[in-house]
Amino acid sequence: MNYSDSFRDKELVQGLARRIAGMTKGLSKPLVFMEVCGTHTMAIYQFGLRSLLPPEVKLISGPGCPVCVTPNSYLDRAIALCRLPDVIITSFGDMLRVPGSSSSLMEERAKGADIRVVYSPLDAVQLAAKNPAKRVVFLGVGFETTAPTVAGSILAAKAQGVSNYFVLASHKTMPQPMAILSADPDLQVDGYICPAHVSAIIGADAYRFLCEEYKVPCVVTGFEPTDVLQGVELLVRQALAGESKVEIQYSRVVRWEGNAKAQAMLADVFTPFDAPWRGIGVLPGSGLRIADKYAGFDAELAIPVQVEELKEHKGCLCGEILKGKVSPFDCPLFGGKCTPESPVGACMVSSEGTCAAAFKYGR
Amino acid sequence: MNNDLILLGHGSGGRLSHQLLDELIIPQLSSVPVAGQNDAALLNIGGIKLAFSTDSYVVDPVFFPGGNIGDLAINGTVNDLAMMGARPLCLSVGFILEEGFSKAELSRILASMREAADAAGVAIVTGDTKVVPKGKGDRIFINTSGIGAVEHNLQIDGASACVGDKIIVNGCIGDHGIAVLSAREGLEIDSGIQTDSAALNGMVATLLPLGSALHVLRDPTRGGVATTLKEIALQSGVTITLDEKSLPINPGVKGVCSILGLDPLYVANEGKLLAFVAPDRAEEALAVMHRHPLGKDAAIIGEVTGTSAGKVQMETMVGGVRGVEMLAGEQLPRIC
Numbered sequence: 001m002n003y004s005d006s007f008r009d010k011e012l013v014q015g016l017a018r019r020i021a022g023m024t025k026g027l028s029k030p031l032v033f034m035e036v037c038g039t040h041t042m043a044i045y046q047f048g049l050r051s052l053l054p055p056e057v058k059l060i061s062g063p064g065c066p067v068c069v070t071p072n073s074y075l076d077r078a079i080a081l082c083r084l085p086d087v088i089i090t091s092f093g094d095m096l097r098v099p100g101s102s103s104s105l106m107e108e109r110a111k112g113a114d115i116r117v118v119y120s121p122l123d124a125v126q127l128a129a130k131n132p133a134k135r136v137v138f139l140g141v142g143f144e145t146t147a148p149t150v151a152g153s154i155l156a157a158k159a160q161g162v163s164n165y166f167v168l169a170s171h172k173t174m175p176q177p178m179a180i181l182s183a184d185p186d187l188q189v190d191g192y193i194c195p196a197h198v199s200a201i202i203g204a205d206a207y208r209f210l211c212e213e214y215k216v217p218c219v220v221t222g223f224e225p226t227d228v229l230q231g232v233e234l235l236v237r238q239a240l241a242g243e244s245k246v247e248i249q250y251s252r253v254v255r256w257e258g259n260a261k262a263q264a265m266l267a268d269v270f271t272p273f274d275a276p277w278r279g280i281g282v283l284p285g286s287g288l289r290i291a292d293k294y295a296g297f298d299a300e301l302a303i304p305v306q307v308e309e310l311k312e313h314k315g316c317l318c319g320e321i322l323k324g325k326v327s328p329f330d331c332p333l334f335g336g337k338c339t340p341e342s343p344v345g346a347c348m349v350s351s352e353g354t355c356a357a358a359f360k361y362g363r
Numbered sequence: 364m365n366n367d368l369i370l371l372g373h374g375s376g377g378r379l380s381h382q383l384l385d386e387l388i389i390p391q392l393s394s395v396p397v398a399g400q401n402d403a404a405l406l407n408i409g410g411i412k413l414a415f416s417t418d419s420y421v422v423d424p425v426f427f428p429g430g431n432i433g434d435l436a437i438n439g440t441v442n443d444l445a446m447m448g449a450r451p452l453c454l455s456v457g458f459i460l461e462e463g464f465s466k467a468e469l470s471r472i473l474a475s476m477r478e479a480a481d482a483a484g485v486a487i488v489t490g491d492t493k494v495v496p497k498g499k500g501d502r503i504f505i506n507t508s509g510i511g512a513v514e515h516n517l518q519i520d521g522a523s524a525c526v527g528d529k530i531i532v533n534g535c536i537g538d539h540g541i542a543v544l545s546a547r548e549g550l551e552i553d554s555g556i557q558t559d560s561a562a563l564n565g566m567v568a569t570l571l572p573l574g575s576a577l578h579v580l581r582d583p584t585r586g587g588v589a590t591t592l593k594e595i596a597l598q599s600g601v602t603i604t605l606d607e608k609s610l611p612i613n614p615g616v617k618g619v620c621s622i623l624g625l626d627p628l629y630v631a632n633e634g635k636l637l638a639f640v641a642p643d644r645a646e647e648a649l650a651v652m653h654r655h656p657l658g659k660d661a662a663i664i665g666e667v668t669g670t671s672a673g674k675v676q677m678e679t680m681v682g683g684v685r686g687v688e689m690l691a692g693e694q695l696p697r698i699c
Binding site: 008009010013014042045046047048049050051052106107109110111119225339340341342351352356359360361362 | 366368369370371372378379382550608623624626677678679680681682683684685686687688691
C-alpha cells in the first residue's frame, strides 16, 4: 500500500461511516454540512461518499469552485480581449467552456482566436517573452490557492522585463462568502468542511470569526475519503455537543497561521476589492485586484476594449446552487438544456462544479 | 451559445463526438443504425466475410514517449479490425503533410510504420500523399484504412453484451493519453510513462477459441474506458458495474492525473482491449491474456449486472457507488 492508498482504505472508510451513523442515529432533523470547496465536491462524488453516510447527515455543496463563481462580465471582457488581433489569451483549461453573455472562449477559439491552455502562469510569461509583438493575457481566476502563483508570475515578468504580459485578475478570497451564507436565515448550515488548499495559504485561524460570530463549527479537511469522513465525524461531534470551534483535520498540510510567504506575496501584488460573485452578488472585500504599483500588468487597465452588454442566463439556478439552497437535480435546466457539452450555468462547466460533478457521477 | 461550430470537443471521442455522428454525419451519409456502430463494418462480398475500417491520426506532439503518429496509425486500424474478431490483411495509408515538415522526421515515421505493420502481419498496399501550405495543417496527418478477414461465425460486437458477462481489460489504463500529454509543449512532465500503442490482433487470435463465450471486444481509445463502456451499455441495453479497486492503473498515470485533475477512466489508450466474456469462461480468458506479452496485467474489472439500458456505475475503492458517464467535451486540466 502506498502513501495515498492508505487514505483510501475501505475498512477505515467504512469504519468511519459506521461511527458517524452510530453517533447520529435517530436524530429528528438531519445535520447539514457544507463542503465549501469544489475539490471536496468532486471527491465526495468521485468516491461515492454520500452513499456511505446515514440519512441523518446531509452534505451540500458551496461556492468554492473558482470557475463557477466567475461572473459573466469577466468572461465578456476576456472574450472581447481575445478578439483583438494582437492578443493571446492564456488560461487554465476549465475556463474555456464557461459561457459569457453570448459566447465562450472555446467558441472564440473555434472562430480563430489565439487562446492557449497553460498549466502555470509562468508558462504564459515565457510565451510573452517569446512573442514580443503580441500581448499575452493570463486569466487570473481562483482562490488563495492559485492567486500566489499568479502574483509570482507578475513578479517574474517584472524581474525579467517582460512588458507584454498582463493578467485579467478576478481572484476571490474565501472566508467572506462563508460569513454571508452563515448570516442567511434561509440557509441552515450545521458546519463547514473548510477548504484544504485555500487553508494551507490563509491558515485555519481565518475561520475563527465564523465560529465566534455565527456559532458554526468549522473543520479544515483534506481531500481523501478518510479525510472527508473524519472531517464529518469531527463536525458531528461538535454539532451534537453544541460547540463551535475550528479544528484542523488536515494537519499534515495546514497550519493555524498558514503560509506567511504566500500571504506576503498576495499583499504585495494584490489589493482587496468588492468583488462580484456569480449568482451571489457583490461581496465587500472578497476579491483581489492588481495593486496600483503593478498596474502596468493589469489587463483591465492596460488594454482598453469594448465589452458587450451583460446578459444573464434565464432559468439558471447556479446562484441558489452555489449558496447550497437547492441541489443540481432541482434545477429545471439540469441534464436537459444544461449539460457539460453545452453548459448554461458555470456550475456545469468546471470539473469541480457542483452540477458537473452531479451530472458525471451522481445520476 | 452558438451551436453551429465544430469544437475540439467534437473530436474527443466522448458525448460531443457521438452527438455529431448521431445528429449530423450518420443521418446524411449512412443507413447504419446508430446502435449498430462498431469499430469496423462487416461486409459479405460473394460469400466472403470481411471487416473494413478507417481512422485518422492528428496527434500532438507527433513524437511521444514510446511511439509516434506512424505506429499509432498502423496499430489503431489493425485494432479496429481485430475488435470485430477479424484477421487484419492489408492497409491503405493517406498522408497530409504541411509545407516545411522535415523529411528526416517523415522518414522516422515511415520506418516505425513499416515496423508496426510487419509486427502486426499486415501489408500496406495503397496510399496517397497531399501537401498543404504552411499554416494550413499541423505538421502531419495520417489516415489509415484496413481490410480484415472474418473467419468465424461468432457475433462479436458492441450489442452482444449479456447479463453476467465479466469485463476484462488486458492491462493498465491511461498510459497512452498521459504519455502524449506529458510530452506536450508547456507541460513536459517527466512521468516515465510510455504509450501502450500496440497491435492487438495477436492477442485477439488467442481469445477466439473461446467461441461463443466471447461477446464483445472493443479498444477503449479516445474517451477512455468510461466512454467505451457507456457505448457498449447503450448498444447492448445493459447495466455495467465496475469495481474501482480492480482497475489496473500505473502509479505514474495516477500521479499525473491527480496533479492535473484528470480521471484515468477517461484517458486514451492505444494498446488496450475490453473483452466481455460469459462468466463460466472468464477465468480461462484471463489466463489466456496473462500468457500473452500484451496481457500480463490483465484483470477482471467489472461485470454486466442488469438490463437497465445504458447504465454504467462503479463501486468505488472505499465501497461507495457512483455513476459513470461518457467523456463530456475535452478533458481539461482544472484550476486548483
